[in-house]
Amino acid sequence: MTSEIILEARELTKNFGGITALSRVSFSVNRGEVLGIIGPNGSGKTTLINCLTGFVRMSSGEVFFKGKNISNKPAHRIADMGLTRTFQIMRPYFSLPAYKNLVIPLFAPRARRTGGWRGGGKLGDRKTVSIDILEEIGFERDSFVPYKIASTLPTGYLKRLELARCLALKPEIILCDEVFSGLSMSEIASMVPLMERLQMEGITLVMIEHRLRELFQVANRIMVMNFGVKLFEGTPQEVMANEQVKKAYFGSEEVEEVMHYA
Amino acid sequence: MSSTHRRKERIDRGIKVRTDGLYALMSWRELSYLTVPRLVLILGILALPIVMPGMYWQKVITIVCIYAMLAIGFDFLAHYVGLVSLGGAFFIGTGGYIAAILNSSYGLPPLLTIPIATILGAAICTLLLLPCLPLRGVYFAIVTLMYPLVLARIIEALDVLGGTDGIMGVDSFASSWVEQYLAVTMVLIFLFGLRRLVNTDIGLVFRAVKDNDQAVRASGMNISYYKAVAVFIASAMGCLAGACLVHIYMWAGISLFALDFSIIPIAATVIGGGGTIVGPVLGCLILVPISELLREFGTLRIVFYSLILVGFIVFRSEGIMVFGERKYHQFQRWVRV
Numbered sequence: 340m341t342s343e344i345i346l347e348a349r350e351l352t353k354n355f356g357g358i359t360a361l362s363r364v365s366f367s368v369n370r371g372e373v374l375g376i377i378g379p380n381g382s383g384k385t386t387l388i389n390c391l392t393g394f395v396r397m398s399s400g401e402v403f404f405k406g407k408n409i410s411n412k413p414a415h416r417i418a419d420m421g422l423t424r425t426f427q428i429m430r431p432y433f434s435l436p437a438y439k440n441l442v443i444p445l446f447a448p449r450a451r452r453t454g455g456w457r458g459g460g461k462l463g464d465r466k467t468v469s470i471d472i473l474e475e476i477g478f479e480r481d482s483f484v485p486y487k488i489a490s491t492l493p494t495g496y497l498k499r500l501e502l503a504r505c506l507a508l509k510p511e512i513i514l515c516d517e518v519f520s521g522l523s524m525s526e527i528a529s530m531v532p533l534m535e536r537l538q539m540e541g542i543t544l545v546m547i548e549h550r551l552r553e554l555f556q557v558a559n560r561i562m563v564m565n566f567g568v569k570l571f572e573g574t575p576q577e578v579m580a581n582e583q584v585k586k587a588y589f590g591s592e593e594v595e596e597v598m599h600y601a
Numbered sequence: 602m603s604s605t606h607r608r609k610e611r612i613d614r615g616i617k618v619r620t621d622g623l624y625a626l627m628s629w630r631e632l633s634y635l636t637v638p639r640l641v642l643i644l645g646i647l648a649l650p651i652v653m654p655g656m657y658w659q660k661v662i663t664i665v666c667i668y669a670m671l672a673i674g675f676d677f678l679a680h681y682v683g684l685v686s687l688g689g690a691f692f693i694g695t696g697g698y699i700a701a702i703l704n705s706s707y708g709l710p711p712l713l714t715i716p717i718a719t720i721l722g723a724a725i726c727t728l729l730l731l732p733c734l735p736l737r738g739v740y741f742a743i744v745t746l747m748y749p750l751v752l753a754r755i756i757e758a759l760d761v762l763g764g765t766d767g768i769m770g771v772d773s774f775a776s777s778w779v780e781q782y783l784a785v786t787m788v789l790i791f792l793f794g795l796r797r798l799v800n801t802d803i804g805l806v807f808r809a810v811k812d813n814d815q816a817v818r819a820s821g822m823n824i825s826y827y828k829a830v831a832v833f834i835a836s837a838m839g840c841l842a843g844a845c846l847v848h849i850y851m852w853a854g855i856s857l858f859a860l861d862f863s864i865i866p867i868a869a870t871v872i873g874g875g876g877t878i879v880g881p882v883l884g885c886l887i888l889v890p891i892s893e894l895l896r897e898f899g900t901l902r903i904v905f906y907s908l909i910l911v912g913f914i915v916f917r918s919e920g921i922m923v924f925g926e927r928k929y930h931q932f933q934r935w936v937r938v
């Protein structure tokens with residue numbers, strides 16, 4: 340694995356009024372790796388993604404993407420550079436069919452630059468590309484699913500649609516906010532190979548997850564957060580062995596279970 | 602209660618399902634299923650000036666068209682971009698004054714004043730509204746309502762642009778037929794143009810901005826830019842309407858900033874059916890003549906007018922066009938539950 344740093348946060352701090360959601364969090368992500376972020380609810384994981392992608396102004400600190408300072412840049416500019424994110428609370432365009440949900444990101448400047456196809460403004464081209472992306476992400480091409488209105492899709496497909504929206508931009512990195520949560524065991528089992536394939540295609544992944552067993556399968560490194568601070572960082576094995584992490588996070592049965600399998 | 606044992610089921614008519622696909626047009630019947638309603642609408646609107654009895658009602662039709670251009674813009678902004686605009690008066694006033702100045706001070710003919718007022722007016726309106734594009738819902742509505750009030754007071758207080766007297770002696774159109782057919786044709790162009798636009802890719806982006814602007818930002822698109830483009834489109838239609846109105850009345854004054862221009866388009870959209878673009882035009886066709894008929898009742902007409910509106914909101918809140926489209930495309934039957 341190359342050690343080029345693609346994304347770096349330095350002393351990232353975020354206060355919401357009196358609440359300190361993030362306190363001097365520093366970390367970096369190498370190109371091509373999968374970084375897992377774990378931590379109890381309310382520990383600031385979503386806020387971290389919001390700050391990195393420009394959706395929330397950070398109180399202090401700096402973010403570098405491919406060496407460029409992107410601190411507090413507008414969200415659309417950051418996404419345009421190839422730093423994309425999914426939303427924990429899924430945000431499809433509910434009134435549109437699944438494939439038309441992708442026509443929108445395919446219309447974006449970045450998709451037009453990187454797509455390698457001529458966006459002539461006709462729905463035809465973008466429709467074909469969006470059905471291709473949907474198939475890649477697990478929508479059966481010959482079924483009705485890609486044509487269904489997003490509001491009628493089950494959670495599993497909506498999570499995939501979130502990822503597809505990022506993929507339409509040909510991203511360099513995707514920050515995934517709990518793409519496994521709300522899914523059944525079998526759905527998660529089918530998502531794991533998908534994430535592995537994305538990594539093989541050269542996309543860097545940052546994954547916030549609560550499903551530790553599946554996360555530890557795909558992640559190269561894990562960062563543990565609690566109360567807005569970075570508690571620990573290391574390989575999945577190191578994380579499970581660490582006493583401090585155990586105290587803060589373990590105790591939950593899920594982790595005990597993970598330790599058995601790892 | 603019988604309603605606990607049965608419910609209404611709505612099913613798309615077979616012919617709608619078949620004609621939804623592009624390649625499915627197999628028979629004259631299917632072709633006419635798609636084209637007849639459009640033809641009826643186009644021919645009906647084009648025939649309006651001819652079938653109207655007398656000058657007075659022909660004038661009313663022109664005014665209907667002026668309001669229809671505003672209503673189309675309101676529906677587009679509200680239901681496809683998510684901006685609730687009360688800017689009708691603002692657009693009419695801006696477009697109207699520009700056309701009047703160009704005509705009376707620079708001697709340009711209507712052939713030039715109208716296009717210039719449309720583009721320049723839309724640019725001015727969009728620029729002035731630019732700072733409030735990030736505002737949502739009612740805040741945007743309030744700002745769009747403030748501008749016409751403020752502009753009218755400024756013209757009044759500073760006695761610029763003719764002050765309270767307005768700008769008189771603006772050229773009229775060559776004939777009343779030119780006037781009517783210009784208005785009617787522009788409404789049809791805007792109507793079908795926008796119906797088309799909202800289904801293109803950029804139209805989908807507009808709808809996405811309404812559905813979910815955060816996801817649009819996450820896709821690397823500047824939502825303010827797309828909102829500005831949409832506001833430009835709507836204000837261009839409004840400014841064109843204003844420019845036409847000035848040449849019809851041969852006068853521009855602060856009554857161009859009247860509240861009617863902001864309110865009637867909304868009422869027309871409610872009556873006609875929001876989100877259909879056609880509905881607001883139908884709404885204007887109903888509402889504007891009624892408000893003319895009620896003119897002799899003076900201020901009491903507001904009461905009738907409100908009753909009609911309340912009736913629509915209470916009993917058929919979806920609007921005529923939504924209701925009509927559903928009846929046309931679907932049949933319903935009672936099913937036991």
Ligand SMILES: Nc1ncnc2c1ncn2[C@@H]1O[C@H](COP(=O)(O)OP(=O)(O)O)[C@@H](O)[C@H]1O
Pocket residue numbers: 355358359360378379380381382383384385386387
């Ligand atoms: N927009 C906001 N306004 C105020 N407080 C917020 C906001 N967003 C998050 N918080 C607070 O920040 C803390 C971290 O939240 P979050 O980042 O969502 O945690 P996680 O994703 O790890 O569950 C919580 O205490 C939450 O209440």
Ligand SMILES: [Mg+2]
Pocket residue numbers: 384385386427
């Ligand atoms: Mg979260």
